[in-house]
Amino acid sequence: MKFAKLASMSAIALTLSFSAGAFADSHGMAVGITPTMKKLDFEHNGKKHTISRNQDQKNTVKADFAKTSRKCPPFCIQPISLAPGVETLGEVEVINYIEKMASGDSSILVVDSRTPDWVAKGTIPGAVNLPWTGLNPKKGAKTEGIMKIMQESFNVGLAGDADEFAVDEAIAAGDTSKVFDFSNAKTLVMFCNGMWCGQSPNNIMNLLKFGYPADKIKWYRGGMQDWEILGLSTVKP
Incomplete structure (x- = not known):
């Protein structure tokens, strides 16, 4: 029996x-993404993309992201909470934002903050590259360039009759509240190489200095290292 x-x-x-x-x-x-999502097929800027995980269950991470130890500083471990009001995201949340963006939500922008040499190795599908140096006056970023990024990429307006000189003075004084209009600013999903990378944190901290609303900034702390570890799709520019 x-x-x-x-x-x-x-x-x-x-x-x-x-x-x-x-x-x-x-x-x-x-190998799915979640129990209910095997992959995400979407179109962005006229190009078709797919986000899925590598189906080879014996696959291992690329050498670029296998290294465990980098000199600190500058490659120090980032905190979970970067700044008050800035939300920290995981992979599923990033994919959800990409799905919303691909469905026609033009108020979202996924931003790869790394330098072009890193981006050339592969980035998250649907992301645009805006290197961290472009928003950093200490790294040579000029007012004209900062204004162009803010206006053309982030949909930030200029308040009143603000011009380059006014913005320059405001940046120098640390008060941009009277020169930028953030009412239609995009929600930014920002990332770089991983929890040891300071490039997206640098972009985020500079945006906060310029007055960008913290609730419109999202930070994918895990970045490309976690993305690669999970075998998620990448594209080359």
């Missing part, structure tokens, strides 16, 4: 195991 019961249970377990395998095979993807 006990043997028959055990045999029956084994048969049920085998059937369930086979069914799960058949389900994965029928979808062609054994």
Whole structure:
């Protein structure tokens, strides 16, 4: 009796195991993103993209992101909370923002803050590259360039008759509240190389200095290192 019961249970377990395998095979993807999302197909700026995970269950991370130790400073571990009001995101939340953006929400922009040499190795599909140096006066960023990024990329307006000179003075004084209009500013999802990378934090801190609303800035702390570790899709510019 006990043997028959055990045999029956084994048969049920085998059937369930086979069914799960058949389900994965029928979808062609054994490695999903979440239990309900196998992949995300979307179109952005006229290009078709897919975000999925590498299906090779023996795949390992690229050498660029396998290194565990980098000199600190400058490559120090970043905190979970970067600044008051700035939300820290994980991979699923980043993908959700990309899905909203791809569905026509023009108020969202996914920003790769890394330098072009890193971006050339691969970035998150749908992201635009705005290197951290472009918003950093200490790294040679000029007022004209900062204004161009703020207006053309982030949809930030100029308050009143503010001009380059007014913005320059405001940046120098640390008070841009009277020169920038953030009422239609985009929600920015910003990332760089990972939890040891200071490029997106630098961009974020400079944006906050310029008066950018903290609730319109989202930070993917894990960045490309976590993205690569999870085998998620990348694209080259």
